[in-house]
Amino acid sequence: MGITERKTREKEERRELILEKSKTLILEHGVPSLSMQDIADAAELSKATLYLYFESKEALLAEILDESSDSFVAYVEERLQPDDSGLAALHKLWASYLGLFGESSDIFILTGIRNFINSSFYLDTDVDAGANEGKAETNAQRKPLQNMLDLIARIIERGVRDGTLAPTLESGKIARTALLIATAIVDNVARLPHKARDTRLIREELRDTFELLLRGLAADGCDKTLLTLPPE
Amino acid sequence: MGITERKTREKEERRELILEKSKTLILEHGVPSLSMQDIADAAELSKATLYLYFESKEALLAEILDESSDSFVAYVEERLQPDDSGLAALHKLWASYLGLFGESSDIFILTGIRNFINSSFYLDTDVDAGANEGKAETNAQRKPLQNMLDLIARIIERGVRDGTLAPTLESGKIARTALLIATAIVDNVARLPHKARDTRLIREELRDTFELLLRGLAADGCDKTLLTLPPE
Amino acid sequence: MGITERKTREKEERRELILEKSKTLILEHGVPSLSMQDIADAAELSKATLYLYFESKEALLAEILDESSDSFVAYVEERLQPDDSGLAALHKLWASYLGLFGESSDIFILTGIRNFINSSFYLDTDVDAGANEGKAETNAQRKPLQNMLDLIARIIERGVRDGTLAPTLESGKIARTALLIATAIVDNVARLPHKARDTRLIREELRDTFELLLRGLAADGCDKTLLTLPPE
Amino acid sequence: MGITERKTREKEERRELILEKSKTLILEHGVPSLSMQDIADAAELSKATLYLYFESKEALLAEILDESSDSFVAYVEERLQPDDSGLAALHKLWASYLGLFGESSDIFILTGIRNFINSSFYLDTDVDAGANEGKAETNAQRKPLQNMLDLIARIIERGVRDGTLAPTLESGKIARTALLIATAIVDNVARLPHKARDTRLIREELRDTFELLLRGLAADGCDKTLLTLPPE
DNA sequence: TATGAATGAGATTTCATTCAT
DNA sequence: CATGAATGAAATCTCATTCAT
Numbered sequence: 001m002g003i004t005e006r007k008t009r010e011k012e013e014r015r016e017l018i019l020e021k022s023k024t025l026i027l028e029h030g031v032p033s034l035s036m037q038d039i040a041d042a043a044e045l046s047k048a049t050l051y052l053y054f055e056s057k058e059a060l061l062a063e064i065l066d067e068s069s070d071s072f073v074a075y076v077e078e079r080l081q082p083d084d085s086g087l088a089a090l091h092k093l094w095a096s097y098l099g100l101f102g103e104s105s106d107i108f109i110l111t112g113i114r115n116f117i118n119s120s121f122y123l124d125t126d127v128d129a130g131a132n133e134g135k136a137e138t139n140a141q142r143k144p145l146q147n148m149l150d151l152i153a154r155i156i157e158r159g160v161r162d163g164t165l166a167p168t169l170e171s172g173k174i175a176r177t178a179l180l181i182a183t184a185i186v187d188n189v190a191r192l193p194h195k196a197r198d199t200r201l202i203r204e205e206l207r208d209t210f211e212l213l214l215r216g217l218a219a220d221g222c223d224k225t226l227l228t229l230p231p232e
Numbered sequence: 233m234g235i236t237e238r239k240t241r242e243k244e245e246r247r248e249l250i251l252e253k254s255k256t257l258i259l260e261h262g263v264p265s266l267s268m269q270d271i272a273d274a275a276e277l278s279k280a281t282l283y284l285y286f287e288s289k290e291a292l293l294a295e296i297l298d299e300s301s302d303s304f305v306a307y308v309e310e311r312l313q314p315d316d317s318g319l320a321a322l323h324k325l326w327a328s329y330l331g332l333f334g335e336s337s338d339i340f341i342l343t344g345i346r347n348f349i350n351s352s353f354y355l356d357t358d359v360d361a362g363a364n365e366g367k368a369e370t371n372a373q374r375k376p377l378q379n380m381l382d383l384i385a386r387i388i389e390r391g392v393r394d395g396t397l398a399p400t401l402e403s404g405k406i407a408r409t410a411l412l413i414a415t416a417i418v419d420n421v422a423r424l425p426h427k428a429r430d431t432r433l434i435r436e437e438l439r440d441t442f443e444l445l446l447r448g449l450a451a452d453g454c455d456k457t458l459l460t461l462p463p464e
Numbered sequence: 465m466g467i468t469e470r471k472t473r474e475k476e477e478r479r480e481l482i483l484e485k486s487k488t489l490i491l492e493h494g495v496p497s498l499s500m501q502d503i504a505d506a507a508e509l510s511k512a513t514l515y516l517y518f519e520s521k522e523a524l525l526a527e528i529l530d531e532s533s534d535s536f537v538a539y540v541e542e543r544l545q546p547d548d549s550g551l552a553a554l555h556k557l558w559a560s561y562l563g564l565f566g567e568s569s570d571i572f573i574l575t576g577i578r579n580f581i582n583s584s585f586y587l588d589t590d591v592d593a594g595a596n597e598g599k600a601e602t603n604a605q606r607k608p609l610q611n612m613l614d615l616i617a618r619i620i621e622r623g624v625r626d627g628t629l630a631p632t633l634e635s636g637k638i639a640r641t642a643l644l645i646a647t648a649i650v651d652n653v654a655r656l657p658h659k660a661r662d663t664r665l666i667r668e669e670l671r672d673t674f675e676l677l678l679r680g681l682a683a684d685g686c687d688k689t690l691l692t693l694p695p696e
Numbered sequence: 697m698g699i700t701e702r703k704t705r706e707k708e709e710r711r712e713l714i715l716e717k718s719k720t721l722i723l724e725h726g727v728p729s730l731s732m733q734d735i736a737d738a739a740e741l742s743k744a745t746l747y748l749y750f751e752s753k754e755a756l757l758a759e760i761l762d763e764s765s766d767s768f769v770a771y772v773e774e775r776l777q778p779d780d781s782g783l784a785a786l787h788k789l790w791a792s793y794l795g796l797f798g799e800s801s802d803i804f805i806l807t808g809i810r811n812f813i814n815s816s817f818y819l820d821t822d823v824d825a826g827a828n829e830g831k832a833e834t835n836a837q838r839k840p841l842q843n844m845l846d847l848i849a850r851i852i853e854r855g856v857r858d859g860t861l862a863p864t865l866e867s868g869k870i871a872r873t874a875l876l877i878a879t880a881i882v883d884n885v886a887r888l889p890h891k892a893r894d895t896r897l898i899r900e901e902l903r904d905t906f907e908l909l910l911r912g913l914a915a916d917g918c919d920k921t922l923l924t925l926p927p928e
Numbered sequence: 929t930a931t932g933a934a935t936g937a938g939a940t941t942t943c944a945t946t947c948a949t
Numbered sequence: 950c951a952t953g954a955a956t957g958a959a960a961t962c963t964c965a966t967t968c969a970t
Contacts, residue, residue, distance in 0.1 A: 011929095036965060046931040048967080057965065166447075170440075177417075177441050184416030185409075208402075209409050215398075216448030239953075246954090268940065278956045280942080289940070475950095500944060510952040512946080521944065630911075634904075641881075641905050648880030649873075672866075673873050679862075680912030703932075710933090731960065742935045747962070 015053050018043050019064055031061075069145045075100055076151060086159015087218055091226045093155060094210035097182065098229060101203060145183075149175045159217075164226075166219050178213060185209060200232075207231065247285050250275050251296055263293070297377065305379045307332055318391015319450055323458045325387060326442035329414065330461060333435060377415075381407045391449075396458075398451050410445060417441060432464075439463065479517050482507050483528055495525075529609065537611045539564055550623015551682055555690045557619060558674035561646065562693060565667060609647075613639045620681075628686050642677060649673060664696075671695065711749050714739050715760055727757070761841065769843045771796055782855015783914055787922045789851060790906035793878065794925060797899060841879075845871045855913070860922075862915050874909060881905060896928075903927065 021042035025034055036057055040047040054060040076096045080089055152175035159165030185206055207229045214227045253274040257266055268289055272279040286292040308328045312321055384407035391397030417438055439461045446459045485506035489498055500521055504511040518524040540560045544553055616639035623629030649670055671693045678691045717738040721730055732753055736743045750756040772792045776785055848871035855861030881902055903925045910923045 035963085047965085048931050048933090049929085051966070052929070173437060173440055174444075177437070177444065180416050181413050181441075184412050205405065205409070208405060212406075212409065212448035213444065214448075216444040216446075243953085267938075269938085279940085280956055280958095281954080283941070284954070499942085511944085512952050512954095513950085515945070516950075637901060637904055638908075641901070641908065644880050645877050648876050669869065669873070672869060676870075676873065676912035677908065678912075680908035680910075707932085732962085733960080743961085744935055744937095744963080745933075748933070753961070 011053075014045075018045070018050060018053055018060070019067065022060060022064060026064075065145065069148045072096075072100060073147045073151050084158075085162050085164040085223075086155060086157075087164035087214075087222050087226050089155040089158060090165070090214065090217065091229070093152065094214065095229055097210070098203060098207060101206065102199070102232075145179060148179055151175075152178055156217075159219075164219055164222050165217050169217065174217065181209065181213065182206075203232070246277075250277070250282060250285055250292070251299065254292060254296060258296075301377050301380050304329070304332060305383050308383060316390075317394050317396040318387060318389075319396035319446075319454055319458050321387040321390060322397070322446065322449065323461070325384065326446065327461055329442070330435060330439060333438065334431070334464075377411060380411055384410055388449075391451075396451055396454050397449050401449065406449065413441065413445065414438075435464070475517075478509075482509070482514060482517055482524070483531065486524060486528060490528075533609045533612045536560075536564060537615050540615060548622075549626050549628040549687075550619060550621075551628035551678075551686050551690050553619040553622060554629070554678065554681065555693070557616065558678065559693055561674070562667060562671060565670065566663070566696075609643060612643055616642055623681075623683075628683055628690075629681050630683050633681065638681065645673065645677065646670075667696075710741075714741070714746060714749055714756070715763065718756060718760060722760075765841050765844050768793075768796060769847050772847060780854075781858050781860040781919075782851060782853075783860035783910075783918055783922050785851040785854060786861070786910065786913065787925070789848065790910065791925055793906070794899060794903055797902065798895070798928075841875060844875055848874055852913075855915075860915055860918050861913050865913065870913070877905065877909065878902075899928070 018039065022034065022039050025038050025042055029038075036047050036050055039060075040050055043050075050060070054063065076093055079092050079096055084092065149172075153171040156165060156169055156171040156174050160167060160169055160171065185202075211227060211229055214229075218227060250271065254266065254271050257270055257274055261270075268279050268282055271292075272282055275282075282292070286295065308325055311324050311328055316324065381404075385403040388397060388401055388403040388406050392399060392401055392403065417434075443459060443461055446461075450459060482503065486498065486503050489502050489506055493502075500511050500514055503524075504514055507514075514524070518527065540557055543556050543560055548556065613636075617635040620629060620633055620635040620638050624631060624633055624635065649666075675691060675693055678693075682691060714735065718730065718735050721734055721738055725734075732743050732746055735756075736746055739746075746756070750759065772789055775788050775792055780788065845868075849867040852861060852865055852867040852870050856863060856865055856867065881898075907923060907925055910925075914923060
């Protein structure tokens with residue numbers, strides 16, 4: 001028993017090592033120039049070994065994306081209160097985004113990976129979101145960032161129900177749009193050469209954009225204080 | 233004389249042919265898988281010939297991008313009236329986007345090219361926008377989509393001055409954000425396999441997003457009718 | 465008659481123009497990077513036109529080589545006296561080489577072209593030298609630098625006969641060797657980036673080498689003053 | 697342990713295989729027409745594999761050059777005696793050249809490669825020769841044929857000191873000249889179509905040239921028997 | 929399980945040369 | 950006679966992926 005366990009654990013550790021090194025490389029040199037060779041070198045493994053842990057480069061990137069997504073969702077859910085209004089929840093969502101961005105820009109810059117994975121937020125998203133809920137989700141099939149989408153959608157719905165968000169909003173659509181916008185900004189940042197990235201400037205830009213979204217989504221006559229996000 | 237003219241025209245036509253075929257290919261298979269060989273095959277020319285018309289692959293892509301950008305800016309400016317309020321102008325901008333999108337989806341889907349050209353909207357944008365204004369802009373140096381950015385920035389400024397847009401907006405930043413969002417959506421669409429692209433659905437999504445932006449940007453107490461974009 | 469003549473003359477002038485421009489380009493950027501396009505541009509002609517005057521790039525280069533060779537031979541022969549001893553003639557040959565090198569480095573640097581033309585000094589050279597003498601020499605078939613070879617061979621023979629050069633020398637062989645060495649040095653110079661070529665240094669090196677050759681070729685007990693070449 | 701060793705050996709063998717095949721190709725068709733594809737075909741490997749063993753085509757060629765150079769220097773040094781006079785040493789040098797040429801013409805014909813590697817013997821050679829002496833020489837930075845140059849220079853110096861070579865000689869310069877001449881001859885041979893190369897004739901030519909050099913370099917009144925190289 | 933080695937399939941780019949006008 | 954335009958054939962190099970050991 002102990003042996004099997006150890007093996008499993010070691011295997012999991014290797015996986016993590018690979019993912020970790022990949023993230024670092026992406027942060028340093030960007031997704032486009034990330035090669036399997038680079039990862040192998042960084043992890044002090046052979047390229048062939050990478051394929052024991054990940055089916056393909058795309059699968060590896062997808063996994064990183066999922067991890068980022070999961071950790072973000074967990075982070076946000078920890079902060080949400082059952083009695084938060086929809087608008088308040090949305091506010092917390094963006095605030096968390098900004099907060100995490102400050103703490104570990106990695107997670108968000110990694111969002112840029114989505115670009116290099118053949119995937120689109122559009123269409124059949126709603127359908128699948130529902131369809132997947134019942135199934136055991138295999139890593140391979142789960143839509144990347146699906147859980148982030150679900151989270152945002154739930155928040156929007158809450159807000160529509162409690163009247164703090166514009167009544168006409170369709171949660172799925174808006175969730176998609178919001179996430180799209182967030183990742184677009186991050187993606188844009190990722191293009192900058194590593195050293196040119198000015199965290200403060202980017203944060204400011206993100207904040208402005210999120211405030212813009214809050215204003216756009218909030219119902220008339222809502223609590224105005226919730227339309228502003230904390231600087232720095 | 234006539235001969236020279238014809239030659240020039242034919243040359244221009246070939247250029248257009250190459251650009252056209254490239255666009256088609258991008259629309260069908262996406263930018264990432266576009267190769268010079270593919271273009272040559274599609275245009276029934278040799279790869280070498282492509283290099284007679286374009287210095288490099290990047291130059292070719294940049295040209296497509298520029299054309300799209302230019303034609304959009306022209307389209308919008310044609311519709312703007314000197315006495316439009318900022319909000320009205322912004323409304324027209326998005327309406328034009330939607331209109332053109334219906335007419336020739338190519339132009340916008342092609343926006344996705346930006347992704348493959350090494351450029352970021354962030355930083356020094358404002359500076360350069362100003363700096364470029366006086367100079368004769370050579371194609372080589374002009375920032376891609378710079379004229380779209382300038383157009384949006386001018387509109388925002390107008391709105392801030394006439395009180396129809398929120399007074400705190402910084403035109404350069406917002407222009408960047410708005411364009412970023414628009415291209416992000418388009419970019420997202422471009423990932424879909426060609427046949428999966430449902431123009432109507434996408435248009436709807438674009439519309440929703442633009443309305444969201446309008447609401448987010450408009451000043452309190454503005455003309456509510458300008459916050460809605462025409463369906464279809 | 466006048467018309468035909470003018471035509472012929474004009475045609476010849478164009479040929480010269482092309483050769484002239486080619487030389488300039490070679491001097492500036494070296495043979496390896498010389499392209500037909502460059503020549504066409506420099507001569508303000510189209511690439512196709514070049515082919516009206518020269519069968520191929522190789523033929524063009526061969527012609528330049530021939531011209532250099534001819535002009536050098538003429539230069540030397542002008543200076544030779546019927547009663548010069550063989551050693552004195554050889555001395556004049558090298559002195560001329562150095563002199564011309566100072567005057568118009570072109571001619572010699574152009575020697576470097578031989579490298580890029582598929583030709584060898586070795587073997588059947590003697591044979592052909594004789595064989596060609598009687599025939600009308602077509603440009604295409606004449607060995608490049610053949611007349612330089614012949615000149616040197618004649619000088620060596622003279623020296624062997626009059627006892628000023630070592631009696632064992634075989635004129636054809638030595639001519640080949642000597643020319644080989646001279647072109648090798650020149651060739652070596654041609655590799656240097658244009659601006660790095662220090663004419664004085666090179667001249668010095670050439671002089672040392674030629675003196676070495678003179679010492680090696682002279683008969684014992686010859687006039688020692690003829691073993692030294694003038695500095696500068 | 698045995699396994700690692702075998703692997704290393706096999707890898708080294710493959711490297712050798714590639715180098716060997718490259719040499720053969722060069723010998724058969726000359727350096728200018730040598731392509732990575734040809735080498736790959738000859739070695740029955742894929743082009744990509746070549747890049748596992750050599751960073752670039754230039755690196756591959758440089759390696760061949762280095763090998764030739766090293767093996768020649770080793771061959772000569774083995775034959776030199778501490779008490780050889782400078783002239784005797786020089787005599788041995790050329791005799792070795794001729795000897796090795798008879799044994800394996802490849803090694804020397806390959807000298808022709810130098811032509812295709814961007815390098816010139818002129819200028820800063822002396823300087824660098826000295827500068828390098830102290831450092832650990834990395835392959836990347838070492839000048840091609842530098843060790844041959846050094847060897848010749850040492851011999852010349854010895855001869856100048858012991859009075860068997862002309863007292864005015866500057867070792868660095870002469871070494872350069874001598875090597876230049878040797879490689880020029882070889883280079884000239886390499887131009888001949890493979891089957892036209894008559895080893896005996898070439899050897900004879902080399903011998904004549906080397907004797908010429910010996911006569912040119914020797915001090916007056918030296919041992920005349922050292923001015924003749926063995927036939928065949 | 930791990931990996932060194934190999935590779936297929938491409939990518940972009942260059943250039944001497946040809947040909948219709 | 951002149952040429953703009955076109956091109957075939959190469960060249961070098963990259964990289965995700967596979968496979969024998």
